[in-house]
Amino acid sequence: MRPYAWLTALALVAGAACTGPGDETPAGRPGARGAGDALFPELGNGGYDVAHYALTLDYVPETNHLKATAVITARATQDLSRFDLDLAGLTVRRAEVDGAKARFTREKNELVLTPEKTVRDGATFETTVTYDGTPRMIEDADGGVEGWIETDDGSTALGEPTGSMTWFPGNHHPSDKAAYDITVSVPKDEDGDPYDVVSNGEPRKEEDEGKRVTSHWRSEEPMAGYLANVTVGYFDLHQGRTSDGIPVHIAVDPDEAEDAEGVEDLVPEVTDWASERFGPYPFSSVGATVDHLPGLGYALETQTRPYFDEAPEDTLVVHELAHQWFGNSVTPREWKDMWLNEGFATYAEWLWQEDHDGDTADEIFDAFHDGSHPESEGIWDFPPAAPPSGPRTSDPPVYGRGAMTLHKVREEIGDDVFFDVLRTWTRQHRHQNARTEDFIALCEEKSGADLSDLFATWLYEPGKPD
Incomplete structure (x- = not known):
């Protein structure tokens, strides 16, 4: 993935990779439809690598209507005659590639673009898509919802695993991370009061234009599409800093203010x-958005600004903030490796309790193993590193048994080596993608031990280990 800071340099050399006067335009070939993920075969796309999204959104909460433009800067990884973007619903009005009108068609959740000229392998190119409509909310097989979700005073966009394609076109597989600039313009309400807009990264500018307010947020560190978020509503906004000086941005719905009173202190802690x-x-700011969305039933680790549907318990804050390291900075290459997100964040809860006069990790492990823990139901349904389908990547084994795997590793290699492994993991793969095999190799390298039996038993074998 090309970091955001390289965009200017890439743009300067792009012309060298494009067809010039007297050159023969190559025939090229279409980019792959799908990123090759076994659990989500149609998610993501091939043939290019996105570096940056510039999303300009004009949203009307009263009608839930969106008008938007997405400018996507990418590098071709082949001679590209045609390529796909993931987009569910919405109406595309125009598409351009490098300023020239591009032909486009829609096929299910694919926006298929044919540029005027083949994009040369290695060239940086810019795609602009203008679109509008009412963004979709997706209902998953387990009854949960994702995508663009209306709230009692606005909306929120929650993307795991596929919901981000309901509000902007892109390469929506976690293997293609990019920097983001998100600009949102919202009219004031009927009383003339402005809505608040919260997104990822840092607030760069807010302009009151009389009848509407425009907010600009920037995420310079790479982000997977499912972690992008825009939340519109009325919020109490709090700012502060951690002891290391990291800016803290917290937004709390007034309906949750009393129950969420301690969140602004808990997040930096x-x-x-x-x-x-x-x-x-791993990021340049941190925070939380505490919304009021009864019935949603989950929180999400949206990058730098975890989203909570109501005032959260302390361990849930720990879980979603731990994801900033495990899942957001170090992101799985494929969805089957989701235990690298959820197992680690769940184990962070255990460590927090152990460090704050609660149950020890040993005690929590035993409660999961004997079935007495309230979250232990279903953890033996399948091995955590081998989910049987995409919708099941958020099932209990990925969380509880994933955390149990980490505890068995800790027991085997000892605390000093185990925590050295965790810190090395987050450093070596910072802002990158990683696989389960990478983690196993690191554990064996640091410990000098053959851990193949341990990982085979806890990650890959069905049934309950002794």
């Missing part, structure tokens, strides 16, 4: 604690 356990915080 957890961030400082996790930095000691897992290594330096």
Whole structure:
């Protein structure tokens, strides 16, 4: 993935890779439809690597209507005659590639673009898509919802695993991370009061234009599409800093303010604690959005600004902030490796309790193993590193048994080596993608031990280990 800081340099050399006067335009070939993920075969696309998204959104909460433009800067990884973007619903009005009108068609959740000229392998190119409509909310097989979700005073966009394609076109597989600039313009309500807009990264500018307010947020560190978020509504906004000086941005719905009173102190406290356990915080800001969305039933680790549907318990804050290291900075290459997200974040909860006069990790492990823990139901349904289908990547084995795997590794190699492994993992793969095999190799390298039987038993074998 090309970091955001390289965009200017890439743009300067792009012309060298494009067809010039007297050159023969190559025939090229279409980019792959899908990123090759076994659990989500149609998600993501091939033939290019996105470096940056510039999303300009004009949203009307009263009608839930969106008008938008997406400018996508990418590098071709082959001679590209045609390529796909993931987009569910919405109406595409125009598409351009490098300023020239591009032909486009829609096929299910694919926006298929044919540029005027073949994009040369290695060239940086810019795709602009203008679109509008009412963004979709997706209902998953387990009854949960994702995508663009209306709230009682606005909306929120929650993307795991496929919901991000309901509000912007892109390469929506976690293997293609990119920097983001998200600009949102919202009219004031009927009383003339402005809505608040919360997104990822840092607020760069807010302009009051009389009848509407425009907010610009920037995420310079790479981000997977499913972690992008825009939340519109009325919020109490709090700003602060961690002890390391990291800016903290917290938004709390007034309906949750009383129950969420401690969140503005808890977020920096957890961030400082996790930095000691897992290594330096990987982003340039941190925070939380506490919304009021009864019935949603989950929180999400949206990058730098975890989203909570109601006032959260302390361990849930720990879980979602731990994801900033495990899942957001170090992101799985494929969805089958989701235990690298959820198992690690669940084990962070165990460590937090152990460090704060709660049950020890040993005691929590035993409660999961004997079935007395309230979250232990279903953890033996399948091995955590081998989910049987895409919808099941959020099932109990990926969380509880994933955390149990980490505890068995800790027992086997000892605390000093185990926590060295965690800090090395977050450093070596910072802002990158990784696989289960990478983690196993690191554990064996650091410990000098053959851990193949341990990982085979806890990650890959069906049934309950002794």
